[in-house]
Amino acid sequence: MADESTMTGKDALSRRKFLHESARAAAVVCAGGVGLVALARQSRALPANALRPPGARAEQKFQAACVRCGLCVRDCPYHTLKLADLGAGPAHGTPYFIARDVPCEMCDDIPCVKACPTGALDKSLTNIDDAKMGIAVLVSRDTCLNFLGLRCDVCYRSCPLIDKAITLEERHNQRTGRHAILEPTVHADKCTGCGKCEKSCVLEEAAIKVLPAALARGKIGEHYRLGWEEKKKAGGALVPDLIEMPKRLPGISP
Amino acid sequence: MTAARTIVARHPPKSAAIPGRAARARHGWWTANRFLVLRRAAQLGFLALFLTGPLFGFWIAKGTLASSLTLNVLPLTDPLVLAQSLGARHWPEATALLGAAIVLAVYLVLGGRTYCSWVCPVNPVTDLAAYLRRRLGIARGGPVKSSIRLWMLAMILIVAALTGTIAWELVNPITALWRTLVFGSLFGLWLVAAIFVFDLFVVRDGWCGHVCPVGAFYGLIGRAALMRVSARGRARCDDCLECYVVCPEDHVITPALREGHGPGPVILSGDCTACGRCADVCPERVFVFTHRFDRTLDAAGADGPGNTSMNDLCTDGGQR
Numbered sequence: 001m002a003d004e005s006t007m008t009g010k011d012a013l014s015r016r017k018f019l020h021e022s023a024r025a026a027a028v029v030c031a032g033g034v035g036l037v038a039l040a041r042q043s044r045a046l047p048a049n050a051l052r053p054p055g056a057r058a059e060q061k062f063q064a065a066c067v068r069c070g071l072c073v074r075d076c077p078y079h080t081l082k083l084a085d086l087g088a089g090p091a092h093g094t095p096y097f098i099a100r101d102v103p104c105e106m107c108d109d110i111p112c113v114k115a116c117p118t119g120a121l122d123k124s125l126t127n128i129d130d131a132k133m134g135i136a137v138l139v140s141r142d143t144c145l146n147f148l149g150l151r152c153d154v155c156y157r158s159c160p161l162i163d164k165a166i167t168l169e170e171r172h173n174q175r176t177g178r179h180a181i182l183e184p185t186v187h188a189d190k191c192t193g194c195g196k197c198e199k200s201c202v203l204e205e206a207a208i209k210v211l212p213a214a215l216a217r218g219k220i221g222e223h224y225r226l227g228w229e230e231k232k233k234a235g236g237a238l239v240p241d242l243i244e245m246p247k248r249l250p251g252i253s254p
Numbered sequence: 255m256t257a258a259r260t261i262v263a264r265h266p267p268k269s270a271a272i273p274g275r276a277a278r279a280r281h282g283w284w285t286a287n288r289f290l291v292l293r294r295a296a297q298l299g300f301l302a303l304f305l306t307g308p309l310f311g312f313w314i315a316k317g318t319l320a321s322s323l324t325l326n327v328l329p330l331t332d333p334l335v336l337a338q339s340l341g342a343r344h345w346p347e348a349t350a351l352l353g354a355a356i357v358l359a360v361y362l363v364l365g366g367r368t369y370c371s372w373v374c375p376v377n378p379v380t381d382l383a384a385y386l387r388r389r390l391g392i393a394r395g396g397p398v399k400s401s402i403r404l405w406m407l408a409m410i411l412i413v414a415a416l417t418g419t420i421a422w423e424l425v426n427p428i429t430a431l432w433r434t435l436v437f438g439s440l441f442g443l444w445l446v447a448a449i450f451v452f453d454l455f456v457v458r459d460g461w462c463g464h465v466c467p468v469g470a471f472y473g474l475i476g477r478a479a480l481m482r483v484s485a486r487g488r489a490r491c492d493d494c495l496e497c498y499v500v501c502p503e504d505h506v507i508t509p510a511l512r513e514g515h516g517p518g519p520v521i522l523s524g525d526c527t528a529c530g531r532c533a534d535v536c537p538e539r540v541f542v543f544t545h546r547f548d549r550t551l552d553a554a555g556a557d558g559p560g561n562t563s564m565n566d567l568c569t570d571g572g573q574r
Contacts (some may be wrong), residue, residue, distance in 0.1 A: 021399050029405040036413045040421035062343035063419035067335045067350070068429065070320035070437055074307070086441035089483055092424045094434060118339065119347035156381050249295055 043091035048211055050096040052079055053194060054104065054131035055113040055121040065120035068093030070158045072112035072121060078105045081094035081112060099210045100197020104133060106160050106194050111188050129161060134193030136166070140207035146182055146208075149173045155197035155208050156184050165190040166197060184208065188217055273388075273496040289530030293367020294370045304436045318432045319373070319422065321353060329353035334471040335429075338422060341414035358475065364528075370462060370469050371502075371529035375431045380462045383453035383501060392455065397436040400463055400505075400525070403470035410467050410486050427461075428468055459502045462527075469527075476524035479547050483528055484520045485510040487540040487552040497532035497541070507532065511540070518549045 001146035046052070046059050048086060053072050056062050072095050073081040080102045086088040086101045095112075097104065106128045113121040135154075138144060146168075159166040166184055173179040176222055184197075186208075210216075278286035300315075303324070317322045321331040331346075331353030339346055361369060371377055386392075404405035412424035423429060425447040434442030449461045462469055467468070488511050497502045497511070506523040509516025515524070533541035 020399075022573075024350040025399050025402040025405050029402060029409045032406070033409040033413050036410070036421050036425065037417055039424055040413065041417045042418040043424055044419065060418055061344065064344040065346065067331065067339065067341060067420060068423050068433070069317040069318040069331075070433065071317045071323060073437070074313075074316045081425065083437050083439055086424070086430075091419070093439075095430065115323075116355060117323070117331060117347065117349040118336075118344070119350075120344075123347070215502065 001118065017065035021240045024069075034175050046091075046096075046212065047089035047099055048215055049100070049209070050084075051104075051195065051212075053095055053097070053121055054106075054110060054128060054133055054192070055110045055116075055123070055125035056133070056193070057120060059121055062120050063091055063094070065118050066094050067118055068115065068119075068164060070095065071115040075111040075115040077107065077111065078102060080104050088201060099134075099193075099198040100206060101199075103195030103199040104131075104192075106131070106192065117156075120203060129192060131192040131194070132213060134195070134210040135188045135191050136210050137216045138184055138195050138206055138208045139211075140203075140205075143203055143205075144184065145202070146184055149179055149181055151182065152202060153182070153184070154200045154202055155168065156219055158196045158200040160194060161192065164234060165192065200249060266488075266554065273499045275537040276494065276496070277535050279539050281539070286534055289534050290406075293372050293529060294378065296379060299377065300373055302437060304432075309435060318429050318436065319375075320429045321350060326358075330357050332429075333358050334468055335420060335423060337471075338414040338420045341411050342414075342418045342420055350501065361472060361475045362478060363480045365479040365481040365526075366474070366482070366524050367469060367527040368476075368479075369472045371527035374428055374462075374468075376428055376449060376466075377462065379450050380453050380502075383450050384459055386454055387458055388499065390406060392458075400503075402464050403467055403473075406465060406467035407470040422467065426468065428466075432504045434484075436448075463502055463525075473524035476526065476528075477522075479524075481528065482520050482522065482544060482546045482548075483510075483526060483530065483532065483541055484542050484544045484546070484548060484550075486519050486542050486548075486550060487538060488513065488519055489538050489552055490538040492538060494534045494537065496537070498514065500531045500535050502527060502529070505539060519551055520544065520548060521547055522546060 009224050040063075044059060044063065048133075052059070052062060053076075055066060068083065070093075073083055078095045081095045082097060084092055084094050084096055086092040090096040091127050108128060110125065110128050113123060113125055115121075116123075139149045153168065154165045156162060156168055164187065166186055168182040169185045170180050170182055173181045193210045193213075197208045198206045201208050227238070257318070263479075268388070274286050284291075303315040304317075305321070307316060315322050317323055319332060320335045326475075329349045329352055331350045333354040336346055336350055336354040339350075339447060343547060381536055413421045427442065427449055430439075430442035431446050432442070433439045453460045453462075485507070499508055501507055503523070503525040506521050506526045509523070510519050510521040528543070529542075530543065533539075533543070
């Protein structure tokens with residue numbers, strides 16, 4: 001039988017050993033954790049050309065909800081959706097599509113959203129026309145054939161919401177002086193971001209591109225009021241007895 | 255006496271016979287390899303369920319091990335992935351919650367880390383590394399605590415909460431490899447190659463036995479799981495140590511095999527992956543699959559079971 005002091009010494013030694021080994025394990029794991037945090041934060045940034053499936057929650061929320069099972073990818077009948085490999089841009093294993101490769105065909109029954117088991121794709125999206133995968137922007141007015149005065153119109157014709165999401169706005173062609181320019185004009189409130197326009201653009205590099213909403217749209221300050229709309233709401237001018245200002249155009253005497 | 259045996263047990267002699275050879279000589283090839291064969295069949299079978307769709311257009315199981323849908327009716331979701339999602343403050347939809355409940359229930363019956371040795375696609379890779387390690391006589395390797403995986407488990411849940419994303423799934427080699435196999439993305443191969451090299455040259459059973467937080471999670475389930483391996487025939491044990499050599503978690507054996515080291519013959523540690531390799535290689539047929547409440551012991555000198563099988567789980571097979 002060992003005497004008491006030896007036992008205490010042994011206990012102290014094993015306790016010290018235990019604490020030391022635990023601390024070492026914790027340190028190693030912490031280092032790994034820091035790396036994982038860095039990777040996770042970096043993976044939050046979605047490349048501008050990578051689009052999420054319809055109904056996808058905002059990127060941060062999406063990455064909390066998506067378990068990377070690929071069920072949406074499996075149920076996409078047009079093989080639009082892909083799972084991201086590490087380094088492909090979007091967070092590893094998450095679904096995305098590149099409009100220029102394969103755009104979203106905007107199925108009426110939205111099978112990808114139905115397939116999602118976690119709610120990363122929001123089932124409250126029931127009408128595909130309400131999808132907001134991104135917003136098309138005519139980014140390159142100097143190369144767009146319509147802006148050069150030709151009648152390409154391909155993006156306009158291919159838009160599933162033709163005359164709603166993309167319209168052709170007529171203006172004078174100042175270069176020739178006697179023709180029209182029909183500007184493809186995207187209406188952000190209607191555009192679903194399906195990417196058909198970007199896919200169909202005939203240029204080598206598309207002049208119209210679908211961008212994430214955060215990149216594509218400005219936002220008016222909350223306190224701004226549009227006078228003409230307020231006027232309509234109020235049913236008349238909001239400022240009574242508006243003072244007529246003097247006309248100051250040259251050659252016009254007051 | 256038993257203490258001395260344990261010390262020997264922790265250091266199997268280098269000259270130990272190739273495990274399984276004696277069992278094969280006495281009981282035939284099938285008996286000495288049946289659980290190994292069944293496990294490989296199960297692993298390939300689960301993979302096949304996911305591959306019939308992409309290869310032949312006949313869909314049985316869709317998705318990955320993170321979440322899947324079988325025959326369009328059975329949803330299954332990895333509870334750990336869902337726990338991370340909850341940690342990242344997302345409340346999942348009913349399908350995922352139901353799927354995770356089913357998986358939890360199944361593993362509470364079938365034994366926690368059975369996932370590791372019967373389903374996980376990384377297992378054949380780490381088994382190969384362990385096999386090569388034995389054959390090449392590579393020493394046991396660096397002092398890495400196996401409790402590190404519990405720290406890992408805590409870490410990935412904390413990181414999910416900190417970053418608000420299911421961060422572990424960015425690097426989880428299990429689902430990455432599954433995506434490689436059924437979706438064709440390539441990064442999973444690099445991860446698994448790294449694990450293979452780590453297991454072969456750095457730490458024996460390094461990934462599955464020390465690091466993997468998924469295994470740690472299923473190990474926690476295993477602590478309460480019904481199906482267990484029992485050293486029912488421990489009276490016949492002749493200290494050949496082959497079970498210790500093949501076991502990827504050899505610390506779980508002693509409490510069950512050595513009288514006085516644990517509460518009974520059943521391996522109760524959640525670390526046991528129920529791979530059944532001990533039952534394969536034991537020439538004395540000591541180990542059987544049973545349930546955790548089965549405390550029966552074969553009488554000393556009794557013959558080995560005529561047909562040790564999974565049936566023992568459902569019958570009161572110890573009453574012989």
